[in-house]
Amino acid sequence: MTLDLTGITSKAAIHQLFKEKLGFEDWYGPSWDAFWDSIVAIVEMPEQLTLTNWQAFAEQCPRDMEILRQVIQDYAVEMAPKRIVLA
Template sequence: MRLYGVRIACCPLFTPPLPMTLDLTGIQTKAALHQLFKEKLGFEDWYGPSWDAFWDSIVAIVEMPQELVLTNWEEFARCCPRDMAILRQVIEDYEQEMRPKRIVLG
């Protein structure tokens, strides 16, 4: 059972180039991480800083790249261990449900 959202079916029209990299340097809060996701991944204006909204956005609302690489994530992991654990679970579930697309920690 997923704690962060429900999968909504979608039919992508195109696949953005592979890979896309997001640098998490300086990200120390959940809100800052979600703001980065919103800006860089093109989430809707109404997107809020929650794992439910993140899941819905990456599986059904925006067209994700074939591979999203998150770099320099260690500071976020130190500052927000609970949210990092949730992000790791999201990454695992995303790979299972959206293969061949994936999110990786680089």
């Protein structure tokens, strides 16, 4: 599965995209802890989730991008062979 992050320039926007496209629960809110819980225990994730056009998000939200990169690394360890890829 590929998610295009074109136009995503805020933490709220990226979390809304994840909620809509990955089928997160209604209670899901814009937090990285909720994101982690959702991808490892609540929804069935694809074998590979590819995030494209993420550069504008990284520029506008450098701290959140740093957290997302850490989540991607932790996910690769915890959920192998499933993975999240920045392309």
